[in-house]
Amino acid sequence: MAQSRREFLKRTAALSAASYIGMNLPYRKQNAALAADADSWHRGSCRLCGTGCRVELGVKNGKAVALRGVKDARTNFGYLCMKGMHFWKCMGHPDRLRTPLYRESKKDKFREISWEKALDIAAEKFADSVKKYGNDSVAYYGSGQALTEETYLFQKVFRGGLQTNNVEGNPRLCMASAVGGYLTSFGADEPIGGYADIEKAHCFFIIGSNTAEAHPVLFRRIMRRKLDNKDVKIINADPRISQTSRIADLHLQFDPGTDLALLNAMANVIIEEKLYDEKFLESYVTCKKGKKETVSFEEFKKFVADYTPEKAAAICRGNMTPDKIRQTARWFAGSKGTLSLWTMGINQRKRGVWANNLIHNLHILTGQLLTPGADSLSLTGQPNACGGVREGGGLCHILPGHRLVAKEKLRNQVEDAWGIPHGRIPPKPGYHTMALFSAVNEGKIKALWVNCTSPMQSLPNVDLYSKGMRREDVFMICSDIFPTLTTEAANLVLPAAFHFEKTGVYGCTERRSQLTLKAVNAPDGAMPEVWIVREWAKKLAEKMDDPVISKCVEPFEGLEPDFALPKAIWDEYSQKLTSGRDNDLRGATYTVLQKMPDGVQWPAPTEAYALTGGTVKKFVRGMDPLADTHAKDDKPYQFYGHAHDDGKLWLWLREQADPEEIPDKDYPFYLSTGRIVDHWHTMSMTGRIPELLRANPYAFVEVNPRDAAKLGIKPGDMVEVESRRGKNFLPAKVYEGPTEGMVFVYWHDQHPDRLINMVTKDGYDPGSKEPEFKICACRVKRISGPKPLKPYIV
Amino acid sequence: MPIGGFIVNAVPEDLEVAVAFLTAIPEVEIHGHDKGGNIVLVIDAPDSEHMQRVVKKINDCASVLTVGLTYLNVEDEADTIPAGADVTGIFHGGPASGSAG
Ligand code: SF4
Numbered sequence: 101m102a103q104s105r106r107e108f109l110k111r112t113a114a115l116s117a118a119s120y121i122g123m124n125l126p127y128r129k130q131n132a133a134l135a136a137d138a139d140s141w142h143r144g145s146c147r148l149c150g151t152g153c154r155v156e157l158g159v160k161n162g163k164a165v166a167l168r169g170v171k172d173a174r175t176n177f178g179y180l181c182m183k184g185m186h187f188w189k190c191m192g193h194p195d196r197l198r199t200p201l202y203r204e205s206k207k208d209k210f211r212e213i214s215w216e217k218a219l220d221i222a223a224e225k226f227a228d229s230v231k232k233y234g235n236d237s238v239a240y241y242g243s244g245q246a247l248t249e250e251t252y253l254f255q256k257v258f259r260g261g262l263q264t265n266n267v268e269g270n271p272r273l274c275m276a277s278a279v280g281g282y283l284t285s286f287g288a289d290e291p292i293g294g295y296a297d298i299e300k301a302h303c304f305f306i307i308g309s310n311t312a313e314a315h316p317v318l319f320r321r322i323m324r325r326k327l328d329n330k331d332v333k334i335i336n337a338d339p340r341i342s343q344t345s346r347i348a349d350l351h352l353q354f355d356p357g358t359d360l361a362l363l364n365a366m367a368n369v370i371i372e373e374k375l376y377d378e379k380f381l382e383s384y385v386t387c388k389k390g391k392k393e394t395v396s397f398e399e400f401k402k403f404v405a406d407y408t409p410e411k412a413a414a415i416c417r418g419n420m421t422p423d424k425i426r427q428t429a430r431w432f433a434g435s436k437g438t439l440s441l442w443t444m445g446i447n448q449r450k451r452g453v454w455a456n457n458l459i460h461n462l463h464i465l466t467g468q469l470l471t472p473g474a475d476s477l478s479l480t481g482q483p484n485a486c487g488g489v490r491e492g493g494g495l496c497h498i499l500p501g502h503r504l505v506a507k508e509k510l511r512n513q514v515e516d517a518w519g520i521p522h523g524r525i526p527p528k529p530g531y532h533t534m535a536l537f538s539a540v541n542e543g544k545i546k547a548l549w550v551n552c553t554s555p556m557q558s559l560p561n562v563d564l565y566s567k568g569m570r571r572e573d574v575f576m577i578c579s580d581i582f583p584t585l586t587t588e589a590a591n592l593v594l595p596a597a598f599h600f601e602k603t604g605v606y607g608c609t610e611r612r613s614q615l616t617l618k619a620v621n622a623p624d625g626a627m628p629e630v631w632i633v634r635e636w637a638k639k640l641a642e643k644m645d646d647p648v649i650s651k652c653v654e655p656f657e658g659l660e661p662d663f664a665l666p667k668a669i670w671d672e673y674s675q676k677l678t679s680g681r682d683n684d685l686r687g688a689t690y691t692v693l694q695k696m697p698d699g700v701q702w703p704a705p706t707e708a709y710a711l712t713g714g715t716v717k718k719f720v721r722g723m724d725p726l727a728d729t730h731a732k733d734d735k736p737y738q739f740y741g742h743a744h745d746d747g748k749l750w751l752w753l754r755e756q757a758d759p760e761e762i763p764d765k766d767y768p769f770y771l772s773t774g775r776i777v778d779h780w781h782t783m784s785m786t787g788r789i790p791e792l793l794r795a796n797p798y799a800f801v802e803v804n805p806r807d808a809a810k811l812g813i814k815p816g817d818m819v820e821v822e823s824r825r826g827k828n829f830l831p832a833k834v835y836e837g838p839t840e841g842m843v844f845v846y847w848h849d850q851h852p853d854r855l856i857n858m859v860t861k862d863g864y865d866p867g868s869k870e871p872e873f874k875i876c877a878c879r880v881k882r883i884s885g886p887k888p889l890k891p892y893i894v
Numbered sequence: 895m896p897i898g899g900f901i902v903n904a905v906p907e908d909l910e911v912a913v914a915f916l917t918a919i920p921e922v923e924i925h926g927h928d929k930g931g932n933i934v935l936v937i938d939a940p941d942s943e944h945m946q947r948v949v950k951k952i953n954d955c956a957s958v959l960t961v962g963l964t965y966l967n968v969e970d971e972a973d974t975i976p977a978g979a980d981v982t983g984i985f986h987g988g989p990a991s992g993s994a995g
Pocket of ligand 1: 146147148149150151152153176179180181182183184185314315316317318
């Protein structure tokens with residue numbers, strides 16, 4: 101590259117960075133003669149986490165050549181992380197799947213087939229299964245990374261066409277407990293506030309989240325807030341000291357699974373020291389022992405009185421002291437705006453819903469809700485777990501628009517919107533994820549479609565649940581962009597288009613829907629999923645001789661797949677299925693989404709309103725249009741969520757509850773698992789990007805130095821981590837991260853020796869059905885000194 | 895040969911230390927800084943992997959809180975996306991994470 105052009109690009113880079121902080125650089129004007137750094141810039145969302153950062157992809161000669169943050173986006177204000185910077189490399193990557201692959205028997209080798217043939221086979225196998233074994237012998241297992249249009253169309257064809265609610269998705273593994281928590285505490289799913297509270301908060305309570313590594317751009321905002329305001333307090337509560345603890349004023353370290361006691365003890369201190377908001381409680385709150393069992397506030401007080409800071413500190417152990425608990429409660433209650441943030445450390449638990457409830461309890465008690473800087477905000481892991489799966493009907497018990505399958509009236513609304521007969525959607529919810537893969541194991545599911553996810557790696561106790569997917573009598577389709585451990589077990593592999601190679605909407609953590617437009621062509625042979633589903637459904641209708649299946653895709657017939665097709669699907673979903681629902685997206689049309697740098701926060705019933713950005717705070721009159729239309733009285737807050745018919749927030753009496761498995765003499769350590777900054781989930785994308793792979797080529801086990809000394813483990817030694825389910829052999833990192841008595845393993849590695857889900861436990865929350873990835877018992881043993889390792893990516 | 899624009903957040907009290915640290919890195923050009931600890935810099939590296947290493951190095955500096963990318967040009971690399979990397983080797987148990995941006 102010519103030197104003058106390099107200088108031009110460097111100045112462009114510096115100007116871009118400086119503009120974010122309002123800094124003037126001496127060379128404002130760029131020399132136009134040097135030509136732009138890209139032919140065109142295409143706005144969209146980052147593919148790699150739930151933060152929803154907005155990016156612009158620079159394209160030159162049909163190829164991605166540059167990436168920049170979108171400065172006006174209220175998600176990231178232009179900032180990106182290193183993982184986000186590299187995702188474009190999946191486009192045009194030599195490993196991309198480019199042709200449908202098929203094999204009759206899983207013992208055979210795959211052979212390349214045409215799309216025509218592939219869709220024929222897919223339709224025939226699903227039709228055969230339904231005819232022979234019934235509607236519930238087929239299932240869809242999707243992803244929080246699929247576009248909303250994709251999830252919506254898949255579930256439409258499965259529910260309305262194939263008449264089964266066996267529609268599930270991997271958000272069950274990460275978000276289901278947050279859904280359960282929001283519904284049972286606030287009466288409606290998804291947070292009341294959002295990221296805008298970060299810049300207004302005075303106290304951050306970060307629990308069960310390594311925000312610095314899992315949501316680095318949000319972490320930057322939190323950190324900036326603290327740097328700019330010295331009075332801001334940050335409390336990090338986690339069994340493990342992580343990058344996030346770097347900026348904490350107080351780090352509470354405790355034994356895994358004991359934090360329900362901590363949260364109850366904080367409630368106790370808040371009551372003892374009269375730090376609660378009596379007026380707020382009187383106006384808006386009901387105390388609950390069970391869904392149908394209402395109790396008085398006096399009873400609630402009595403219940404938490406048992407959780408003295410002394411008792412909780414003894415349960416929690418680690419570095420917990422009664423004084424730290426008191427301090428935390430005082431900061432939480434006394435600040436001018438407290439924002440709680442959490443992710444999988446709270447959700448992936450045997451009592452994940454309860455843990456969510458107990459965080460919400462603290463906000464309800466103190467009235468730290470609905471005002472600037474105050475919110476109880478569950479951070480999403482995947483870019484479209486909220487938008488596509490929670491809102492679009494991607495779980496077995498919910499239909500689009502936060503409707504419950506079990507309610508006839510709501511099923512009928514959906515059937516009417518689709519123009520199909522009443523009764524077509526079955527009344528019984530389908531299998532939740534763990535039940536689904538148990539049913540696959542038992543041979544009850546005969547045809548399974550896995551889209552954009554890899555359950556052969558991501559399920560807990562994965563050896564057990566992989567068995568069914570390997571069965572000869574289970575026909576499995578995988579649609580994906582790269583080979584994965586799951587495509588390896590499939591009969592039919594369908595090559596899909598990647599992000600920016602197709603058009604569609606992602607809905608991130610904060611009720612925000614954002615559009616990504618197609619910017620580059622997919623590799624020849626790879627197709628957008630919406631096209632795949634439509635074409636498959638047409639063949640299915642023929643083979644089943646069922647006009648209702650045709651009806652499901654009729655509105656989309658003949659539309660080109662890059663824009664017109666996803667737009668028509670979004671129009672149907674947003675206009676017909678979210679009307680009158682709390683996630684009202686009628687104003688968030690493609691036209692509006694194309695205009696907005698950062699999309700729209702629902703509810704947004706009209707285009708004019710959506711063009712203001714939508715609703716920053718739900719339930720607040722004057723800020724949320726639905727709070728006005730649903731208002732029952734003059735109060736400023738209106739809790740219109742469909743799950744609470746009393747229109748109140750619910751304060752829950754929830755006991756400390758042990759994890760399903762706790763260490764004993766045979767398995768004396770806690771094992772916890774999580775995500776590393778450079779990798780995304782099962783590494784099928786990030787493991788193919790050399791920069792990211794080299795940064796972290798293998799999973800490793802983190803061991804506390806005191807435990808390492810006891811076990812004779814030195815840094816880099818090979819260590820066996822074994823549970824009642826399986827074992828891993830991993831190199832050790834010895835450092836003051838996990839609390840004593842706990843080891844921590846990253847879960848991205850595909851190598852059978854280092855695939856930690858062979859060790860994790862498949863216990864799950866009885867309410868949310870989310871598995872307890874975060875806690876099980878294991879034993880740890882040194883095997884040898886350091887050994888050379890090879891990365892493994894299928 | 896990628897070119898990246900970054901905002902580094904330094905602990906405001908340690909701004910001078912951070913600037914000195916960054917000035918000593920050959921791939922880094924500092925284009926400005928302010929009292930709040932914001933430093934505007936450009937990294938010009940032979941390849942993305944090299945850039946990643948530089949970012950990691952900056953992030954490991956005790957005076958630096960975060961490294962935020964705002965712009966990246968990769969036009970030289972766009973044509974040659976490699977299939978994978980041979981990273982067989984020994985894990986020494988040192989800090990392997992922490993390139994949070
Ligand atoms: S924080 Fe998440 S969404 Fe933002 S750039 Fe990084 S990976 Fe992408």
